[in-house]
Amino acid sequence: MAVPLSQMWTVASYVIKQKLLGRKHYPLVLMLEPLYRCNLACAGCGKIQYPAHILKQEMDPEVAMKAVDECGAPMVSIPGGEPLMHSRIGEIVAGLVKRKKYIYLCTNALLLKQRLEQGVLQPSKFLTINVHMDGDEEHHDFAVCREGTYKVAEEAIQMAVKMGFRVTTNSTLFKNADPERMRRFFDRMMEIGVEGMTVSPGYHYQKAPDQQSFLRERASTTEMFRAFFKKAPKKWQFNLSPLFMEFLMGKRHLECTPWGCPAYSLFGWQRPCYLLQEGYARTFKELITETKWENYGRASGNTKCQSCMVHCGYEPSAVNHTFSSIEGFFATARATLFGVDSDRGKNITPPPVTRYIETGVEKAKSDAVTQALAEAVDFRGDVTITLHDGTKHVGYIFNADDRVVEYFPANRPDVITLARHLVAGVEKTGRDMADGKTWEAWVKKYTEHKEKLARGEKAESIDIFPEVLS
Ligand code: SF4
Ligand code: SF4
Structure with a gap:
């Protein structure tokens, strides 16, 4: 079994409680990003393209715990950046264990052996080390843009397993993934003792350097996953909801629930999801109550959502479906008992989308300054903000709405908030870190x-x- 019974029970009882309370917008997994710095620069990554003064920042454990308590999700995933580069990651993990949260600490494992030797992490049923492995040695090293990475990660996995840690893998798949090689990779991961594997199609981050390798058509994604999961051996354990796997194979239709995996970072609560960056809310409550959820997900017609099948949007939909209908419950039970096989079940065609909408920087803005601010939020570099009194401010803008503009100054580690009506103009003056x-x-x-x-x-x-x- 890929997930221990105690974890399954915690998640199931939490979801049932939300249903009984009649809550629609409930979170399942908090994506806690305590830093953006990384010791790799993967081609498909859309998370690390920030000016150096942002990459140097770290979230305090106290701030992280406040977000965890505010959100209340039973599971916390810690992506990044590379969380093992955070100087107080041990404190963050210990705080989560104390709160009995099920943690997925996502790492590329380059520092894992070192951190284990230093005793930064302790084995716990609440802690899973989730190692980024994009495929076999050649495929992984190419995807993460560094030779030798696969070997280091595989050795670190073996060490962590031996020390009694729960270890899973996390593979983001792009259109060059070869089904036969991936199947051999799944065999290998099970051989070295991982508890379960997560696979997800890569989201076509507009800021990622490699724009060629993304799966841009849902049909190509489902075809690829059908090849991966054809007569999947029972020994393969996936750390995914069975209904999400059916969705990836084009056997089931699901709509996105972007609030299911809310993301909290140095900038605040990301709107609307872990993948799109259309501003930040200051509190979790503000995120849930003030985000225009009807503008996101495939059915909304949002052009950025049309080819997305990423787990942070659809895994919560799958879990929700399991507990919302008898059909969903029995389908989950059947797939859990008999495993997945793409030869089983009919391939479906999702209902057509009849309208398209734009949000974020693509949506036309009412005036030049508002447009310049929207472009600045989308820009991965520093800007110069000129106020009506002629003063100038240089830094990284991460949020701008009709009330305030928030930015990290280039020379100080704190956030500065300006009243929006004071801003006369914005110019992109720093290096664009997402220039490819x-x-x-x-x-x-x-x-x-x-x-x-x-x-x-x-x-x-x-x-x-x-x-x-x-
Ligand atoms: S994908 Fe992960 S490991 Fe790769 S650069 Fe981004 S944060 Fe680092
Ligand atoms: S479909 Fe994807 S990009 Fe769109 S809101 Fe959902 S998770 Fe985000």
Whole structure:
């Protein structure tokens, strides 16, 4: 079983309680991002493209615990950035264990061995180390833009398993994923003792350097997952709801519940979901009550949601469906007992979408300053804000609405809030950290490296990290 019974029971009783209380917008997993810094620069990552003064910041454990208590979700996932680079990650994890939250600490595992040796983490039934593994050695190292990463991660997994930690893997799949190689990779992960595997199609982050590899059609995503899960051996344990797996294979229709995995970071509560960045709420209550949820998800017609099948939007929908209908409950029980197999069940076509809408920076703004502010929020670099009195402020804007503009100054670690009516203009003056140059550099370097090896020449191990830091 991929998830222990105590965890299943905690989640099931929580969902049933929300249903009995008649709550529609309840959270299932809090995505807690305590920093954006990372020791990798993966091609498909849309999370690390910020100016250096943002990447240097860390969330205090006290702030993190306040968000956890405010949200109330029974599970907390800690992505990033790389959480093991956070100087107080041990305190954050200990605080969550004390609150009996089921934690998924997401890591690329480059620092895992070191942190385990330092005793930063202790085994607990509440803590799962969730290791980013995008496939076999060649595939993973290419996806994360650094050679040797797979080996380090696999060794760290084995060490953590031996020390008694719960360990899962997390694979983001792009259109170049080869089903046969992925199936062998699933075998290998089970062999080395992981408890369960999470797989999800990559979301086409507009800020990710590699825009070529995303799955942009739902039909290609479902076709790929049908190939992965064809007669899936019973030994494969997936850390996914069975109904979400049916959705990925195009056997079931689900609509997104973006509030199911709310994301809290240095900027606040991200609207509307972990993937889109259309402003931040100051409190969880404000996120839930003031976000225009009807503008998000495939059925809304939002153009950014049309090809998204990512687990943070649809896994909560699958869990909700399990507890909302007899059909959902029995379908979950059947898949849990008999496993998944893409040969079973009919392929379905989701209902057509009859209107399309734009939100965020794409939506036309009423005046030039409002448009410039929307573009600044979307920009991954510092800007210069000019006020009506002529004063200038330089920093990273992460939030702008009709009342306030919030930014991290380039030279101080705190947030500054300006009244919106004071702003006369905004100019993009910093380097755009999402300009795609790192990805182009990586492909060039990787191609040259492979050619060198093919010619039988000696080639040093390569990575992209130095370019990203510079
Ligand atoms: S490991 Fe890769 S995907 Fe994860 S935060 Fe770092 S750069 Fe992004
Ligand atoms: S469909 Fe995807 S991008 Fe759209 S709101 Fe849901 S999770 Fe976010």
